[in-house]
Amino acid sequence: MQGQTKKELEKRQKKLKKEIALVNNLLFKEIKKEKNVLEDLKDINQKISIRQNLINTINAEAKILSKQIAINEQKVIKLKKELAVLKADYASMIFKSYKSRSQQSKIMFLLSSDNFYQAYKRLEYMKQYTSFRKKQGEEIVTQTKTVAAIIDSLTLQKQVKDTLILSEKEQQQKIELDKTSKEKLISIIKKNEKKYKRDLKKKIKEEKRVSEKIDKIIKEAIARANKKVKNKPKTPKKNEFILSPEAKALATKFESNKGKLPWPLEEGLITRRFGRQAHPTFPGITLNSTGLHFTTKKDSDAKTIFNGKVLNILVTSEGRKNVLIQHGNYITSYNNLEKLYVKKGDVVSTGQSIGKIFTDKVSGKTKLIFVLYKNTTKLNPSSWILRR
Template identity: 25%
Template sequence: MFAKSKRTAFFLVVAGLLVLQAAPAQAQQTRRATTTGTRKKSKAQLERERRATLKRIQETSRILEQTQKQKQASVGQLNALKEKLTVQQGVIRNISSELKYIESDVKQTESQVQQTQQSLEQLRAEYARMIYASSKTANSYNRIMFLFAAESFNQFMLRLRYIRQYSEVRKAQAAQISSTKQRLSQQLTGLTVKKQEKSSLLSDQLSEKRNLVTLKTQQDQVVTKLSQQEEGLRQELAARQQAVSRLDNLIAERVREEIARAARAAARAAAAKARAAAARANASSGAAPTRSPSTTSRAATAAAEAAEEAAVERVDKVTLTPETAVISSSFAENRGRLLWPVAKGFISQRFGRHAHPVLKNVIVENRGVDIQTSAGEPVRAIFEGKVLTVSSIAGMNNIVMIQHGEYFTVYAKLRTVSVTEGQQVDMRQQIGTVYTNAEGTSELQFQVWRNSSNLNPENWLGRK
């Protein structure tokens, strides 16, 4: 009877140990797989964004330094400070998001440590009970006597297996305790690393907030200085508006000319096709001409010219050939993914109507975007096309206009130009360099048109 109760107790102990071993480890593993997987991805994304933002800060800092070389405050300097402030605020937001993930990781790891410690205590207690039960059994009964007291050979083998399993479970329990202690040690080490990372991020956040305060102070100082130069700013604005008007007139004229040229070419091609068809019809019918060749030629020419003029008057968009239609379609398909015209820089003035950065109650209108960049920065074609115009306008310096089917891109405020009218250019091909004004501001005016319609370039450019 004692042997039977002993076996029953043994199997109950084994079952309990298996539950204790499997449940906590499996629960912790499942939790780690479900929570850490998504968190790692989000954290990695935050780290990539932080590196990209820090790169933007470095670029903006270099641009700001160039504008600060001049003693006098300028709108370009103010724009660079505003951009750096915006990016700096993004860095702080990014660090705050990283801190939230770190704090969540710390709490989760602390919870795992607590659970592992509890599991370890349970395993130790169960192991102690097993050792105690084993020692009691060893003192009360001799194992050999226990085996030979079996009533049959089958019972003998069962008792032998029982003794062996009991020993194996004790070994497994000891190994489980060792494994749990090792896991606990790793969790505690990980917790220390996470707390150090949190401390480092808090230090970075404090430093970036100090930088933000410094930038805001510099911005206020520049605004104050510029406010004292109101008359000069108004004169500068008037000169810019005149330059913008001249640029608008140039673009409109060149677009109209291209629309008319394409319409005439299409009309001439259609007239030639019609004359050829008529000649083939006459030749096949054997009909004698009713007019002299010269009279027929003059009449055909006059009719063709009239058709051309009529076509020009009716058409308000570029007539596409099969080749230019492909380029135009490809340009449209890349909306939102087009290359930036410069590799470095930021948008200092956006498209459309907006308030002047300093002058009160003054609204300025921008047909494109102004991109502030470094001195001498190369300007590149954002897409393949044909150079339609290379010109120069006071206040806008050199200008390059590229046609992409029925779309046009305009690059103004260039110091140098490296392409010629009629030249075919590829995407990324350098077309010139950015001009730097007397205040140290290097700025490109960039526009996008579809026929005679002005478009917002920000909707077409991809991420830099």
Template identity: 25%
Template sequence: MRKGFTYSILLVALFCSCGLCLAQKTSIKELQAQKQAALARIEETNRLIAQSNQDQKLSTRKLELIASQIATRNSVISNIAQQIAQYRKEISLLETGIETKAREIDTLKRQYASFLRQVQFKTNSYSVIFSVLASSNAAQLYRRVRFYREYLAYQRDQHSRIAHEEQELSARKQLLESKRDELLALQREENQNRQNLQSEQQSYDNTLSQLKAQEKELRKALQEEQRRVTKINQAITKLLQEEAEQNKKTARNAAYKTLSKHFAKNKGKLPWPVRQGAITRGYGREQNKIFKGVTTTSQGIDIAARSNSAVLAVFNGTVTKIAHIPGGNNVVIVRHGDYLSLYSNVREVTVRTGEQVKTGQTIGSLLSETAGQKASLHFEIWHGFQSQNPQLWLAP
């Protein structure tokens, strides 16, 4: 009874350890996918920086792009650090498991060798044939024949069991070596990204120093930009109020509630409203990168992207508002139950008011780069009358 209980405990422990490894592998795969997405954004930001370098006049756009690149690079380094921690944990578990398995095999071999010595002593004294023939009756004959059959079967089983355990031990050792190689590769990748971060930080400092030499001109441009953004925000607020009044007439049926619930469940998983881009202005209050004490406030985020990039719906919904805002170009509002997504600086809108859109569907294209205008999408998410931080809703 106790022996069976011990085997059950060992099986449960093995099952749990395997489950833990699988869970960690899944987590590592998710981290790897997030890292690849971040590296793709860094690559796209590099292209945008190279594009800004072609301008004869240095602008704050390059500084914003480098700052975005630094933020993304830090997220990559953090991601790799998490993977390294996971790998170290897996390696530690594998090392412990290998040591335990090696001890179990050694114990199994010693027990089997001891058993063979005892049985061999008996069989040397009395041959199997003589023992069987010397049976005093049929019952004894049957018992002796059964004993030798069971002995041979046990011998085969023990050989097979030891071979199986040794194969499993060998497989674990190979997996351990593979994990160690992957860990070394990650550590090298982490070092390379830290070197890249230092280079990007130096580029940021140099660009900032050059821009500060144009302080008067840039301060004037900043004031004009702040006035433009204020007008755009006021116009957007008016549009949102109008949309809210329209929405009061919408029935809160099961489909409406289900859409709200599904949108909420996808927080942190929504696709980006452009396929490739870099966040150059974050949500809420931000310190100006050039002028100390100067802050800006935004109800959404700005995503720099290539001119004419497709603007995409981030979730299933209904287009409830399309309007033109001076300085902000076209604004498209899509309702997702109790939630709204807002896309500003859109040209060539390809949807109509009242149209049902799907996740990832093109709703327009990004405004081309022109004098005084940047190819940036302004993106907002609202829950009722409360603005949300889009970065918390978009996939990493």
């Protein structure tokens, strides 16, 4: 954060405040029918983490302001010294001018010249002296205004810094309240640790089973598609699509939009990242996230992130749907839908609603699991979608 400018830090602070509002709205607004302490603990940890990032950002911004205040204070000291010298010189010059005027007039000074050339030189000197006096007077006015402007800026900077300090204290107090709630949840978990571990392992096992099923479907889809290709390469790569010129162009366009692709929903919050990660509560248990987990508002739709074709639709034993969309040799997976607006074989466009995201009646949460593949290789979606 040290290399960031004040403007960048202000932008980051706004983003984090918006994220905290989303966390409160999406994770803590719904009244839960049944307590899920592991889920609640994860949510509180996420809120604490965002608040801590906000505090770090506020502190970084306050440090920049402190440096600017110190620089401006030094400028004021330097300018005041220069102004004092200017005023002293100007006062001396005015005094000398007054004394010389009392001794002899300008006309007498000119008439007392020995010759015309000397008179001309004296006239030029008088003009230059008058001009210099005027210029020095103007410089004093300018310097005075500059000092006043910097003092005004200093006052404003100090007010902003005071506001930042108050904001940091407020966030710190909220973190302390969240930590108290966290401690209560941890004590509940410790009482029934074996049960929670057992439930968690069951959930991890189910996630792995679903992931393996999708992998198998994609491999079968690749095999079927490649079987229909007439002019196959001599040594086709295993589990990779043999692309037609149109499919290759689509895949190239998909790749060129890396980092610029839209989110698979209108508004939401990433509540689980991609990849292997240690469980925040139970040491020794590792979560292997195949994609991104989003939490969003009730009645939200999943939206396709790019033009493509519906490759397949999976339905779980609980009735949840998973839509697979093909974009050349890239596949996007939209899991945990309760209602579909598309069917297998449909051509879809970027931003099109493909289904309504399921809302859990017990937790009150609306979650979408989004996975990105290149052939059968899972990619980190965070590197491909827009940063918010």
